[in-house]
Each structure stands twice: as C-alpha cells, then as structure tokens.
Amino acid sequence: MSPETTQPTVKVLDKGFVRLVDMMGGDQGVVDAARVSYGGRSKGADSDKKLISYLLKHSHLTPFEHSLLKFHCRAPIFVARQWFRHRFAAYNEISFRYTEVKDDFYMPEKWRGQDKKNKQGSMAGADLDQEMLNGMFKKQVDGALETYKKMIAMGTAREMARMVLPVNLYTEFYWTVNARSLMNFVALRADAHAQWEIQKYGEAMAKLFREKMPWTYEAFLRHGWRGDNEGIAAERAALPPLEAVAK
Amino acid sequence: MSPETTQPTVKVLDKGFVRLVDMMGGDQGVVDAARVSYGGRSKGADSDKKLISYLLKHSHLTPFEHSLLKFHCRAPIFVARQWFRHRFAAYNEISFRYTEVKDDFYMPEKWRGQDKKNKQGSMAGADLDQEMLNGMFKKQVDGALETYKKMIAMGTAREMARMVLPVNLYTEFYWTVNARSLMNFVALRADAHAQWEIQKYGEAMAKLFREKMPWTYEAFLRHGWRGDNEGIAAERAALPPLEAVAK
Amino acid sequence: MSPETTQPTVKVLDKGFVRLVDMMGGDQGVVDAARVSYGGRSKGADSDKKLISYLLKHSHLTPFEHSLLKFHCRAPIFVARQWFRHRFAAYNEISFRYTEVKDDFYMPEKWRGQDKKNKQGSMAGADLDQEMLNGMFKKQVDGALETYKKMIAMGTAREMARMVLPVNLYTEFYWTVNARSLMNFVALRADAHAQWEIQKYGEAMAKLFREKMPWTYEAFLRHGWRGDNEGIAAERAALPPLEAVAK
Amino acid sequence: MSPETTQPTVKVLDKGFVRLVDMMGGDQGVVDAARVSYGGRSKGADSDKKLISYLLKHSHLTPFEHSLLKFHCRAPIFVARQWFRHRFAAYNEISFRYTEVKDDFYMPEKWRGQDKKNKQGSMAGADLDQEMLNGMFKKQVDGALETYKKMIAMGTAREMARMVLPVNLYTEFYWTVNARSLMNFVALRADAHAQWEIQKYGEAMAKLFREKMPWTYEAFLRHGWRGDNEGIAAERAALPPLEAVAK
Numbered sequence: 001m002s003p004e005t006t007q008p009t010v011k012v013l014d015k016g017f018v019r020l021v022d023m024m025g026g027d028q029g030v031v032d033a034a035r036v037s038y039g040g041r042s043k044g045a046d047s048d049k050k051l052i053s054y055l056l057k058h059s060h061l062t063p064f065e066h067s068l069l070k071f072h073c074r075a076p077i078f079v080a081r082q083w084f085r086h087r088f089a090a091y092n093e094i095s096f097r098y099t100e101v102k103d104d105f106y107m108p109e110k111w112r113g114q115d116k117k118n119k120q121g122s123m124a125g126a127d128l129d130q131e132m133l134n135g136m137f138k139k140q141v142d143g144a145l146e147t148y149k150k151m152i153a154m155g156t157a158r159e160m161a162r163m164v165l166p167v168n169l170y171t172e173f174y175w176t177v178n179a180r181s182l183m184n185f186v187a188l189r190a191d192a193h194a195q196w197e198i199q200k201y202g203e204a205m206a207k208l209f210r211e212k213m214p215w216t217y218e219a220f221l222r223h224g225w226r227g228d229n230e231g232i233a234a235e236r237a238a239l240p241p242l243e244a245v246a247k
Numbered sequence: 248m249s250p251e252t253t254q255p256t257v258k259v260l261d262k263g264f265v266r267l268v269d270m271m272g273g274d275q276g277v278v279d280a281a282r283v284s285y286g287g288r289s290k291g292a293d294s295d296k297k298l299i300s301y302l303l304k305h306s307h308l309t310p311f312e313h314s315l316l317k318f319h320c321r322a323p324i325f326v327a328r329q330w331f332r333h334r335f336a337a338y339n340e341i342s343f344r345y346t347e348v349k350d351d352f353y354m355p356e357k358w359r360g361q362d363k364k365n366k367q368g369s370m371a372g373a374d375l376d377q378e379m380l381n382g383m384f385k386k387q388v389d390g391a392l393e394t395y396k397k398m399i400a401m402g403t404a405r406e407m408a409r410m411v412l413p414v415n416l417y418t419e420f421y422w423t424v425n426a427r428s429l430m431n432f433v434a435l436r437a438d439a440h441a442q443w444e445i446q447k448y449g450e451a452m453a454k455l456f457r458e459k460m461p462w463t464y465e466a467f468l469r470h471g472w473r474g475d476n477e478g479i480a481a482e483r484a485a486l487p488p489l490e491a492v493a494k
Numbered sequence: 495m496s497p498e499t500t501q502p503t504v505k506v507l508d509k510g511f512v513r514l515v516d517m518m519g520g521d522q523g524v525v526d527a528a529r530v531s532y533g534g535r536s537k538g539a540d541s542d543k544k545l546i547s548y549l550l551k552h553s554h555l556t557p558f559e560h561s562l563l564k565f566h567c568r569a570p571i572f573v574a575r576q577w578f579r580h581r582f583a584a585y586n587e588i589s590f591r592y593t594e595v596k597d598d599f600y601m602p603e604k605w606r607g608q609d610k611k612n613k614q615g616s617m618a619g620a621d622l623d624q625e626m627l628n629g630m631f632k633k634q635v636d637g638a639l640e641t642y643k644k645m646i647a648m649g650t651a652r653e654m655a656r657m658v659l660p661v662n663l664y665t666e667f668y669w670t671v672n673a674r675s676l677m678n679f680v681a682l683r684a685d686a687h688a689q690w691e692i693q694k695y696g697e698a699m700a701k702l703f704r705e706k707m708p709w710t711y712e713a714f715l716r717h718g719w720r721g722d723n724e725g726i727a728a729e730r731a732a733l734p735p736l737e738a739v740a741k
Numbered sequence: 742m743s744p745e746t747t748q749p750t751v752k753v754l755d756k757g758f759v760r761l762v763d764m765m766g767g768d769q770g771v772v773d774a775a776r777v778s779y780g781g782r783s784k785g786a787d788s789d790k791k792l793i794s795y796l797l798k799h800s801h802l803t804p805f806e807h808s809l810l811k812f813h814c815r816a817p818i819f820v821a822r823q824w825f826r827h828r829f830a831a832y833n834e835i836s837f838r839y840t841e842v843k844d845d846f847y848m849p850e851k852w853r854g855q856d857k858k859n860k861q862g863s864m865a866g867a868d869l870d871q872e873m874l875n876g877m878f879k880k881q882v883d884g885a886l887e888t889y890k891k892m893i894a895m896g897t898a899r900e901m902a903r904m905v906l907p908v909n910l911y912t913e914f915y916w917t918v919n920a921r922s923l924m925n926f927v928a929l930r931a932d933a934h935a936q937w938e939i940q941k942y943g944e945a946m947a948k949l950f951r952e953k954m955p956w957t958y959e960a961f962l963r964h965g966w967r968g969d970n971e972g973i974a975a976e977r978a979a980l981p982p983l984e985a986v987a988k
Contacts, residue, residue, distance in 0.1 A: 268526070269518055269519060269523065270518070271516050271517070271518035271562060271564065272516060272564070272670075276516065276564070279515070279668070280584075280586040280668045280670075281586065283566070283586050283587070283588055283666060283667060283668050284586055284587065284588060284589045284592065285588075285589065285592055285593060286588055286592075286593040286666075309584060309585065309586055310586055312584030312670065313564060313584050313586065313668055313670045315518060315562060315670075317518065317519070317523070317560060319530070337527075337556060337559030337560050337672065338556065339527040339528065339530050339531055339556055339557055339560065340530070340531065341530055341531060341532075341533055342531045342532065345531065345532050345533075346532060346533040419530060419533075420530060421526070421527045421530050421560055423519075423527075423559065423560045423562075423672075425584065425670075
C-alpha cells in the first residue's frame with residue numbers, strides 16, 4: 001500500500017469523502033508556538049494540555065496557526081461553494097475546463113421539506129413524495145449528463161459544455177488549513193444552521209481533527225464550540241469535568 | 248433617480264452586470280498612503296501621477312490597498328466560482344437557500360470548440376452546429392427550472408431543490424476589493440487564458456477601474472499588465488511614451 | 495480649512511493621535527451587503543438597525559467587511575508592534591530609513607509597577623519613585639537622540655543610526671481597516687489585559703467607530719464585546735434594554 | 742540529541758539565527774496539489790520537476806500554498822518590524838511584557854554611510870570613523886540595558902521598563918509560512934534594496950528553502966526572482982540552461 005492510502009479517509013454523503021493527506025505540528029506545534037511567547041519550554045504532557053485549554057479559553061488563537069492539516073476532499077459543487085467562502089486556507093480544485101466530467105452526482109437519500117419558520121432552513125420528516133422527487137430529480141440529472149456528453153461529442157469546449165451540469169455534481173480539491181481556521185470551519189459548518197449536506201463534511205472534519213489533535217479538539221469542545229449538533233453535544237457532555245482536568 | 252442608479256453600470260454577457268456601488272480613496276488615496284512613508288505631502292498632480300507610476304514599476308503595492316471599490320455583480324455560477332477564488336476581498340452573495348430562483352440563466356451567443364492544443368481552452372470559429380447546440384442546451388436548462396419549480400411546489404426545501412439547477416444560473420453578490428487586489432483580478436481574468444465569459448467581467452472591471460482611478464490604471468497598463476487581451480493591448484499602445492510622462 | 499483638518503482627531507497619550515481620514519459604507523454599507531443575501535432592500539431605519547444587531551448576535555460577520563475606515567495614526571513603536579499583528583488591514587508607515595527622526599518620544603505620566611499575579615501585566619498605584627524613574631528614563635532617551643544625531647552628523651546611514659533609538663519613539667502610519675477587523679481590534683486592545691498604552695488607542699478607535707457607525711457600535715457593545723474596560727462597560731450599561739430595541 | 746537540535750540552523754548577524762523547526766509537503770506537496778486540478782497523478786521525477794517550473798513560469802501560485810515551512814527566528818526588533826509586514830504567515834513572538842530582557846543587542850561589524858542618491862539606502866565603504874561609532878553606540882546601548890535593569894529593580898512593570906530599550910534588541914519568534922509567501926519574502930528581502938541586515942535573513946531563508954524544496958527553489962531562481970543579490974545571481978548563473986531541463 002502506498003503511504004497515501006494508509007491515511008484515514010472518512011466517507012461523506014453518497015460519493016464524497018475527506019481524506020487526510022498530510023499534517024504538521026499537531027497539538028505539540030500549538031504548544032511550542034505558544035511557549036516561544038514566554039521564553040519557556042514544555043513541562044510535560046499535563047502542563048501542555050492545560051496550556052492549550054488556557055489559550056482557547058482566552059481566545060489566544062495565533063498559536064493554532066502553526067499546526068496545519070491537508071485534506072483531499074470530494075463534495076458536490078453547492079457544498080464546495082459554501083466551503084470556499086473560508087478564505088484563510090489553500091485550495092486547488094479539479095478543473096472541468098481541463099478534465100471531462102464523469103457520472104458523479106449527489107443523490108440525496110431523503111428529501112427535506114422547506115422550513116416554514118427559518119426561511120433559510122429545511123425540515124426532515126416532512127410529508128414529501130420521496131419516490132416522485134427521486135424520479136424527477138434523477139431524470140433531470142441524467143439528462144444533463146447526457147446533454148453534456150453529446151455537446152462534447154459535437155466538439156464543444158469542455159468549459160462551455162459543463163454549463164449544463166447541475167450543482168449536485170461532485171468536485172474534488174486539496175484543502176490545506178491551519179487549526180485555527182479549521183476550528184472556525186467546524187464551528188460554522190457542523191452547526192445545525194448550516195445546510196445538512198455540509199454539516200456532514202463538518203462532522204467528518206471534526207472526526208479527523210479529534211484523531212490528530214485530540215487536546216486541541218477537547219479544548220475546542222469546551223471553549224470554542226457554541227453550535228448545535230447532536231453528536232458533538234454528546235462528545236462534549238462526555239468530557240471529564242474541568243476540575244478533573246485542572247488537577 | 249436614486250443615487251444608486253446614477254452609479255455606472257456595465258452590462259456583461261446576456262443578463263449580467265457589474266455596477267460600482269461605492270468607492271474610497273481613488274488615485275489620491277494611493278498617493279496619500281505612499282507619502283506617509285516619506286513624511287511628505289502632495290506636490291501637485293504631475294508629481295502625484297509620477298509617484299503612482301513609480302510605485303507600480305517597483306512593485307510597492309501596499310499603498311494600493313488604501314483605495315477600495317465596491318461592486319454589485321451579477322454573473323453565472325461557473326464564473327462566480329472562479330471569481331471567489333480571489334480571497335483578498337469581501338463577498339456577500341444571494342442565498343438560494345433563502346430566495347427562490349428566477350429564470351436567469353446564461354445563454355451563450357456562440358458555442359466555442361474544444362482547443363486541441365490547450366487542454367484548458369476553447370476556440371472561437373469552430374465548425375459547430377450552433378443551432379442544434381442552442382436547442383439541446385435550452386431544452387435541458389428549461390427542464391431544470393421546471394423540475395426545480397415542481398419540487399418547490401411539492402414542498403421541497405429550496406436548499407435541496409436548487410441542486411437540480413445548472414451552473415449557468417446567474418447569481419448576485421457584493422464585492423468590495425482594494426485596488427491592489429483588483430489589479431490582480433484584471434491581470435488574471437481579463438487575460439486570454441481565462442475562460443471567455445469571465446474575461447468579459449475582467450474587461451468590465453477594467454473599464455470602471457479606468458474611469459475611477461485613471462492614474463493607477465495607466466500605471467497598471469504600463470507596469471503591471473503582462474496578459475493577452477486585444478482591447479487592453481490597444482489601450483496600452485495608445486498611451487503617450489514614458490518620456491512624455493516624465494517631463 | 496482643508497477638508498482633512500475637519501476630520502475628527504482624537505489625541506492619545508502625550509503626543510499620539512488617531513485621525514479619521516476617510517470612510518466608506520458606514521452602517522448602511524453593512525445593511526446593503528447583508529440584504530443582497532436575501533434579495534431584498536432596506537425597509538427603513540428601524541428594520542436596518544435590527545438587522546445589524548441580528549448579524550452580530552449570530553456572528554454573521556462578512557457584511558461588516560464592506561464598510562471601511564481609514565485612519566492616520568501616531569503611536570510609539572512598542573504600541574505599533576502590537577498593532578501591526580492585526581493582519582487583516584492595510585498599513586503604510588513612515589520610513590526611518592528615508593526620514594530623519596525628530597524629538598518625538600513617549601513620556602509616560604505615571605509609572606506602573608509589575609503585576610505580581612499576572613506576569614504579563616502592570617499595576618497602577620504601585621509605590622514607585624516616580625520622579626527618579628522619570629529622571630533616569632528621560633536622561634537615557636535624550637542620550638539616545640543625541641547619539642543618533644551625532645551618528646547622522648558623522649555620515650552614518652539613517653537606517654543604521656536609528657538602531658540606537660528606543661521603542662518609545664513615535665511612528666506614524668495610515669491604517670485602512672474594515673468594520674469586522676476594527677471590532678476585533680477594539681475587542682482585544684481596549685481590553686484591560688492589553689498594555690495600558692494600546693488600550694488608549696483602542697478607546698480612541700472605539701470613540702471614532704461609535705461616531706461613524708453608531709448602529710454597528712451599539713450592536714458590538716451588546717453582542718461582540720466580552721472585554722473588561724470601565725468606560726465601555728458604562729456605555730454598555732447605559733444602552734436601552736433589548737426589548738425596547740425590538741419594538 | 743533531540744530531533745529539534747538536528748534541524749538545520751543558519752546563523753545570521755552577530756547573535757541571530759533562523760532554524761527550521763518543521764515542514765510539510767516540500768516539492769512533492771506542490772506537485773500533488775497542482776495535479777488535482779488535472780485529475781492526474783505524478784509521472785515521475787522529471788515530469789514533476791518540469792511541472793513546478795511550468796507553474797512558476799505562468800504564475801500559477803496556489804499549489805505553492807500547500808507546502809509550508811516553520812522557522813524559529815532570532816532577529817533585532819528593527820528587522821522584525823520589516824518582517825512582520827508579511828501578513829500571509831503565522832507569528833508567535835516572545836513577550837517582553839512577560840519575560841525579562843537579557844543582554845542581546847545587535848552590534849554591527851561595520852557602519853555604513855548614508856547613500857546620497859537613494860534616500861532610503863546605505864553605502865558600504867564610506868569613510869566613517871568606525872571606532873568612534875562603535876564606542877558611542879555601545880555606550881548608549883549599555884546604558885539603556887542598565888537603566889532597564891534599574892527600573893525593573895525599582896519595581897517597574899516589565900512592559901514599561903522595556904520602553905527604554907533600543908530597536909537593535911534581539912527578539913525571537915516562530916514563523917510558519919507557505920512556499921508562495923516565502924518566495925515573496927526572499928524576493929523582497931534578499932534584494933539589494935532591502936536593508937542589509939534583513940538581506941542576511943533573506944539569504945538564510947533562501948539557503949534553507951533551497952535545501953528543503955530544491956525544485957521549487959530552482960524554478961523560483963529562473964522565473965520568480967527579479968532582484969539584485971550577488972550570491973543569488975551566481976546561483977542563477979550556475980543553473981543548467983533551460984533546454985537541458987526540457988529534455
């Protein structure tokens with residue numbers, strides 16, 4: 001196996017994923033950057049973990065910029081559009097001017113109804129004709145791909161033919177982000193106010209973040225997270241009380 | 248007339264536009280910011296214009312960050328996706344989670360063929376069946392809007408129904424950008440290597456930029472522009488020789 | 495009077511100041527940028543003010559990037575060093591490689607003692623020999639300027655001679671910042687944990703911000719400010735209750 | 742030996758250094774990020790090296806944001822002030838509010854004269870009384886440290902006592918920077934128009950950059966470097982001709 005494929009991958013939605021490609025620094029990188037301010041060195045794991053908690057509690061966020069994670073991501077265009085609004089990160093995306101599109105479209109498992117109160121939201125469990133929606137959606141998306149292929153076959157430039165494709169088309173990109181910006185991403189995108197589809201990416205990021213920077217993630221749960229997410233709320237509730245940490 | 252409508256608007260493509268909403272600083276703002284470095288004040292228009300030219304010639308770019316322009320823009324999603332890669336600017340975009348989509352799709356006047364040499368490019372004048380392409384494209388786009396409307400009528404959340412819509416859908420956004428970042432936008436997007444559609448936005452920006460910051464624009468033509476664009480090349484060729492400027 | 499001198503200036507410390515040079519957008523600019531997301535227009539002052547409050551309460555911060563303020567600032571080097579850590583802003587500073595330094599040094603009114611608990615802090619009212627401290631400080635600073643002048647007179651390059659000058663030397667710069675970044679500056683620098691000297695600049699900024707963007711400032715007091723500052727706490731306490739606002 | 746001390750360190754000036762602490766990506770990280778755009782994988786070292794050269798030649802700079810280097814740096818304050826103007830990087834610096842200053846001041850080997858033509862520059866080889874300059878400079882700097890120590894001994898807060906210290910005091914910081922931003926740093930700071938002292942840091946960075954990202958560095962020499970620096974010019978002249986590379 002190549003080293004690449006040994007890196008953790010989290011599947012998201014029906015055909016998407018986030019895969020950790022590389023990382024630098026981790027929890028220790030945060031500690032080292034913070035300690036330079038005080039002219040000191042690490043005094044052991046306990047003290048380091050407390051330092052990370054202290055930094056987040058008091059919004060001293062620059063040390064978290066010295067630890068980075070690099071991801072290979074696959075997400076529908078309408079999700080990527082929300083994602084790319086996060087400007088403090090590096091992006092390189094597949095070009096559909098250069099590469100021909102394949103049959104990679106997001107097909108939702110369940111259609112959600114329009115939220116009546118929150119004009120920007122949706123509601124699970126609405127009484128929708130799922131089968132009919134699936135049918136008309138699939139037919140339209142299939143037609144788009146077919147039209148695309150015909151236009152390509154007729155000699156049309158890829159950059160023009162792709163204009164017919166819907167925003168549920170999957171795209172791929174590399175995303176390099178520091179821990180500060182990643183926490184902001186998780187805070188905004190794993191929250192219940194975000195569209196359900198990008199929430200799933202927010203949760204996938206949270207999972208990899210927890211694996212790779214466990215102290216920072218725990219401190220983020222305690223001091224940085226103000227959102228609404230069932231899974232994250234459960235993780236947070238399961239944390240040992242702060243006094244135990246302080247000992 | 249409201250003050251808003253008196254601001255210059257440039258139409259782009261079939262239904263797009265860029266409209267200057269507000270600005271700060273202009274050429275004088277660049278001069279003032281640069282002069283603070285030297286503890287001096289303006290010595291008249293001639294001297295100020297030369298200073299701007301000097302700054303760009305020697306890549307002293309920070310003074311250009313003190314002058315800003317704010318635009319209201321309307322562009323197809325596939326253009327907006329390229330646009331939003333420019334991270335040193337402020338964006339606020341219409342939300343299709345909140346707002347229902349109208350019948351605003353980009354319909355190209357002329358289909359371009361795939362460039363054989365440049366895998367990322369297109370060629371005008373290819374021998375394509377324009378009528379047939381128009382027909383199949385329009386049919387597919389019309390079908391997408393119809394499906395969208397039906398899904399909405401069935402109670403589907405807007406944020407989900409919009410997944411069926413193609414990337415030639417027009418979107419709108421406010422864009423606030425400083426002159427340094429705007430020059431970078433024009434340099435990359437008005438260039439012949441950019442997709443033809445965003446080139447038109449690059450040219451529209453160049454036009455408003457020239458109107459509102461004429462000294463900076465002229466200096467940009469002389470020292471900052473390295474691209475390939477017929478109209479801009481003609482403007483550049485029409486500039487008085489540098490010796491004349493120096494006098 | 496030139497338009498420049500009519501702009502509000504706030505004196506800070508013994509010889510410093512912040513002067514508003516220009517601005518764009520103001521409260522209305524925030525509202526307009528936010529409304530583009532919803533495809534709507536302003537519905538009057540009351541509704542606009544509530545929108546700003548809503549945006550800050552829910553940390554929708556991008557609309558605040560479309561309104562900017564430009565300041566001419568004069569501050570000691572040790573203050574400027576803290577200031578320039580704020581990266582989301584434009585800076586142009588006087589060059590002491592180019593310009594000869596004048597007799598502009600910060601002389602504190604009152605020396606503060608080392609805080610015993612907070613290793614990074616100071617305490618007013620410590621029992622220090624103020625007169626003796628003033629004397630030895632002034633003597634040393636005067637000596638530095640004298641040495642500088644001699645070195646210049648001997649033909650030394652300005653960029654080298656200035657190495658002898660202490661960090662209480664005043665510097666000047668232009669600072670262009672959007673309202674989002676300005677709120678962050680005030681939140682961090684007007685807070686009691688910041689060094690007293692930069693707190694004074696934070697308060698001066700707060701004063702100009704309140705004058706020029708009163709709705710945003712009020713919403714910031716309610717929803718964005720979590721710091722510790724007597725004057726700002728008093729302003730906040732004097733705000734009408736939220737229910738009154740909601741009516 | 743700890744892994745840390747095995748990392749390459751370059752001494753700069755009399756008491757400064759830059760030490761590589763960590764890195765991510767390297768040349769391969771650039772290639773991988775670029776290849777995602779084309780939906781392809783590496784085709785061997787030759788092809789990868791050419792890709793890097795192509796990217797820089799055509800100013801496709803985003804792939805270089807996916808490779809980062811982290812440095813521990815020690816530089817005089819007047820150098821750090823120029824350095825921190827580079828905003829697209831992470832910084833954490835020693836705090837002289839928290840930590841007592843030691844006897845770490847930059848003492849130049851040779852004083853340079855004021856450049857008569859370039860008001861911002863200096864000239865080596867000017868006929869200056871080096872001994873006298875050294876004497877008066879050292880006396881003043883020693884006096885500053887002595888005053889500082891006395892003020893501390895009298896109970897003055899560190900954050901105030903340090904105001905007496907000159908800008909040749911050494912400071913330390915962690916600097917995490919991506920390869921794109923690092924190239925910009927080297928381009929501006931290793932250039933002959935920069936102050937000689939920061940040029941030495943620019944050259945040290947160039948040395949570590951060359952060691953750790955040799956393909957990117959070579960491509961930077963060919964396509965990105967437009968400055969004036971004897972050592973770098975020699976390196977550039979020693980590169981094999983481009984045709985040889987193309988084969």
